[in-house]
Amino acid sequence: MTISINVLPGVGAEILGVDIGGDLELSEFETIKQTFSHHGLVFFRDQKISEMGHADFAEQFGTIDINRFFAAHPDYPQIALVTKEADQVVNIGGGWHTDHSYDREPALGSILVARELPPSGGDTWFASMYKAYENLSNGMKATLEDLSAVHSAKHIFGPQAGYEAEKSLSGRIRNSSAALELDDPIHPVVIRHPLSGRKALYVNAAFTLRFDGWTDEDSAPLLGHLYEQAVAEENITRFKWEDGSVAFWDNRATWHFAQNDYQGHRRIMHRITIAGCSLQAAKD
Numbered sequence: 001m002t003i004s005i006n007v008l009p010g011v012g013a014e015i016l017g018v019d020i021g022g023d024l025e026l027s028e029f030e031t032i033k034q035t036f037s038h039h040g041l042v043f044f045r046d047q048k049i050s051e052m053g054h055a056d057f058a059e060q061f062g063t064i065d066i067n068r069f070f071a072a073h074p075d076y077p078q079i080a081l082v083t084k085e086a087d088q089v090v091n092i093g094g095g096w097h098t099d100h101s102y103d104r105e106p107a108l109g110s111i112l113v114a115r116e117l118p119p120s121g122g123d124t125w126f127a128s129m130y131k132a133y134e135n136l137s138n139g140m141k142a143t144l145e146d147l148s149a150v151h152s153a154k155h156i157f158g159p160q161a162g163y164e165a166e167k168s169l170s171g172r173i174r175n176s177s178a179a180l181e182l183d184d185p186i187h188p189v190v191i192r193h194p195l196s197g198r199k200a201l202y203v204n205a206a207f208t209l210r211f212d213g214w215t216d217e218d219s220a221p222l223l224g225h226l227y228e229q230a231v232a233e234e235n236i237t238r239f240k241w242e243d244g245s246v247a248f249w250d251n252r253a254t255w256h257f258a259q260n261d262y263q264g265h266r267r268i269m270h271r272i273t274i275a276g277c278s279l280q281a282a283k284d
Contacts (some may be wrong), residue, residue: 003016003017004016004017005031010235010236011126011127011128011235012040012128012249014045018031018044019048020032021053021056024060029060036109036248037196038196040128041126041250043247048244049246051075054270055078058111061274064272064275066078066273067273068178069153069174070172073270080271084262084266094257096127096204097204097205098129098207099251100251102207103182106251107276110272111246111248111271111273112248113245113246113269114246114269116268117243117267118262121259121261122241122258122261124259125256126236126249126257127231128235129253130196131234132200132226132230133200135229144189144190144201147211149186149187149203149223151208154184163176188202188279189202190281191282192280194252194279195250196253200252200282201230204255205227210223211223231255251273
């Protein structure tokens, strides 16, 4: 097979002609790594990847970060189950967010493999945080340069709010007490990406609470403006899942949004998350 890259207009690139579940040649791995670093998101089609192959591929990029809150695969605890049964109404990830910003060292990325899909629907939307930053005015960039923001998992995964209140998620989202044990980390609002060196906007509607040193009320208008700008049409790719589809996104450079438009049908996805590092402010 000859590897090729199809750059998408919103965010990301499709990498074709490679079997990620097999033994990658060094040149293939370097192509995947460089494309992932530059775009923050890569897609693969027509893959026949086993659970062990999924884990082996992930470990080439770093240490696997086992999710605290998602139900784990019974035989492969590295794999988090992102599921919705036919009789369930609420899905997981049904809003714009980035994974693990509530960690002191946010995750590098997540690799999602389609295992069982509905007849239609269930697309995942992605947005580029490189473009979200680059499209801001110079005045706004200057305003954000020295700001940091507080992130938290408590209001999403904790025992008193968020997913815990959705009883239909029982068994899919668990361990709510773990959210209370996490300190709420503070991250720069604009980061210098550790792989690409590019500047990216690093706040998100799910896990960002407020700007550091600001009240929730003072933070809300500016955060709301940033969120609105981040999901401008030119920043977005809508990925249609098919059998054999795999998405690998960078949590420091993208948001994603799992669409919940397949009521009455089952959707089973396997996710592995890769550990990352502390984020640094984007100083020139």
